[in-house]
Amino acid sequence: MRLRRPPLTCLMFFGCLLVGCPTRSTLDGEDPDPPPRGTDRPGTLTITPNPIDVTVSGTEQVVPLHVRSSTDGDVTRRVTWSITDPSLGGVQNGRLVIRAGLDRGGRATLYATYGIQSGSAEVRVKLVAPDLVDASAPVDVRTYFDNGEGAAKPAWVYPLQGTMLPRNHPQMTLQWTGTADGAAYRITIDSPTYAQNIYVGRGACQADQCQYAIPDDKWVNIARSAAGGEARLVLSASPGAGQRSGTADPLVLSFSPEDVRGGLYYWSTTITGIYRVPIGAKQAQVFINRGNEFGCAGCHAVSRDGKRVALEFGSANGTGGGVVDGTDGTKYIIKPPAAGQWNLQTFSPNGDLLLVNWRQQGRVIQVETGRKLFDFPERMAQPEWSPDGQYIVYVRYPPGGSGDEWMASNTGDIVIIPWNGGAWGAPQVLVQSKPGQEYHFYPSWTPDSKWIIFNTGKVPCGGFGGAGCNTYDPSNTILRLVRAQPGHQPIDLQRATHKTGGSTNWPRVAPFVQDNGRLIFFTFSAKYPYGFLKRGNNPQIWMAAVDLGKAEAQPDQDPSYAPFWLTFQKIDENNHLGTWTQDVACVTDDQCPGEFHCVGGQCVPRTPG
Secondary structure (H helix, E strand, O other): OOOOOOOHHHHHHHHHHHHOOOOOOOOOOOOOOOOOOOOOOOOOEEEEOOOEEEEEOOOOEEEEOEEEEOOOEEOHHHOEEEEOOOOOEEEEOOEEEEOOOOOOOEEEEEEEEEOOEEEEEEEEEEEEOOOEEOOOOOOOHHHHOOOOEOOOOOEEEEOOOOEEEOOOOOOEEEEEEOOOOOOEEEEEEEEOOEEEEEEEEHHHEEOOEEEEEEOHHHHHHHHHHOOOOEEEEEEEEEOOOOOOEEEOOOEEEEEOOOOOOOEEEEEEOOOOEEEEEEOOOOOOEEEEOOOHHHOOEEEEEEOOOOOEEEEEEOOOOOOEEEEEEOOEEEEEEEOOOOOOOOOEEEEOOOOOEEEEEEOOEEEEEEOOOOOEEEEOOOOEEEEEEOOOOOEEEEEEOOOOOEOOHHHOEOOOEEEEEEOHHHOOOOOEEEEOOEOOOEEEEEEEEOOOOOEEEEEEEEOOOOOOOOOOOEOOOOOOEEEEEEEOOOOOOOEEOHHHHOOOOOOOEEEEEOOOOEOOOOEEEEEEEEOOOEOOOEOOOOOEEEEEEEEHHHHHHOOOOOOEOEOEEOOOOOOOOOEEEEEEEOOOEOOOHHHOOOOEEEEOOEEEEOOOO
16 A cells, blocks of 8 residues: 655744744734745834733733834735743733733733834733731621721831842831821732732730731732832721721832842841841851950951952951952951051952052052052042942041041041042032032942942040041031032932931942833941841941932932832841952852852852843
8 A cells, every 4th residue: 555645844843843943923813824934124113012011810811913114004914023021921812811820919021023123012911919918817807898888097117218128138127107096007009010918916915016027938929019119008907806996097109120139248246246147148147256356346348259258357547458259258368467557448350459548648559469559649538430430439537537547537528539440530529528518438430430338527526435526427418429520519318317326327239220220229328227137226238219310300309219128137247348349259059159050160049031
């Protein structure tokens, strides 16, 4: 018997089953023949609907799409599709299919291309998540609410109103002042991309101090769903089933559109040494304890790649300056006092040079050998090299300024100077001090080298020891932002400063910008209370965001957001000077926190966002 050869299309289909073939989505009833390749004529594509709003609660959702070319009309079945967040869904047969079983919502951009023409549409997926019911809540807790208003109102305590949180910031403990008759509380979270109710009972409160720690996996879903937008948290208290509630003013939180990347090395006087932590970790690790063999180490700087850390050993004006390996604080590159004394320092952008600060003077040394290359031309303190390597910002001693750089008095002016490979240029004053009124210190560059965040101390500044307005730990300080060009007025960061007398000191800017260069984060030490969990009598590291786009367009407006407490700290410690690096360097996994592992010499999250 003679076998008939199968048609070519059958062979092609069988081959695709074996090795896979490219496919094209088509609408039901459409011509399955391959479409034209598109067009080489200039034009635009319009996708409808746009924006695309979809609400999901566990089941798959489908949205029909249509695309019109400005030159060729309806080209829906001829375009190629892509989406920026395929975890939310994708396009099948000309329809946007939002996946079933999502545990978060979010935003994405849907792109269509047709030859050289393209178009896009915004996709907003709102997840209505299942209720969270705390073990302290009554069994019938849902009957306690939606019975009208009229009872006593609770009040939010933490987070602060108007905070922007990184979408990868772990852990959140909500804190509020409860009511005398509050038997249950409901927290309603609502945003364009996420909705959820949280119920807790009287057991969440000690007297009128209430708190609820959102489970970490749930908080991640909330933060990533709301990334790039806002969420409203509405808090209600009820005395019992079927009774009226009392509702606090809504708490509005913003979330960063991207992860905050990089790591922090911060000085703790509690361990007289240095902690380090990649952002996103739940707990910091000890990097230098008790100054190694010198009893104390601090006032540090870190190279941008995280491979070197420079600091003074033996306390202020102590044994001498040194440089250690960024992966292991016990390994010396320069062991003190081999390269002499210094208290403060800053690395060049590529980490091979170090400008050190000692007794109001500065010198540039080689990092590997400590050999001096250049002297700094002015009396100065607290230098920082610009990320582009072109300038150094520093605090200049005015005529009435005195004291060592770590605790200078009545100092100083914010000044920048061109580096010019050590030839130096002419100093340029950005913000001049007002003797007897205010002094400026602790300057730090933004990653684009265009702005500087700094402190201003208002007389009387208060603080640690000494007379006048000293720079060690003054209490009457504010945070400010100024253009890195002479002639610009500084902008008060009032929301980031949060409160007067809070000892807002040592601002340091994170090394990456977000939202097309518009958004930055920075850290500083402050003596704020962390809700009910920490009093405001010990300095700890806080973080805040600044909208540089707003600072550019509206320099008379405050571009900052309210600050938040960094959860990797122990609440009873005294922490200062959170210094940033682009990468937390490592050799082995045990040099990284548990949520991270060592990949390519860097601590990276085990589950990327």
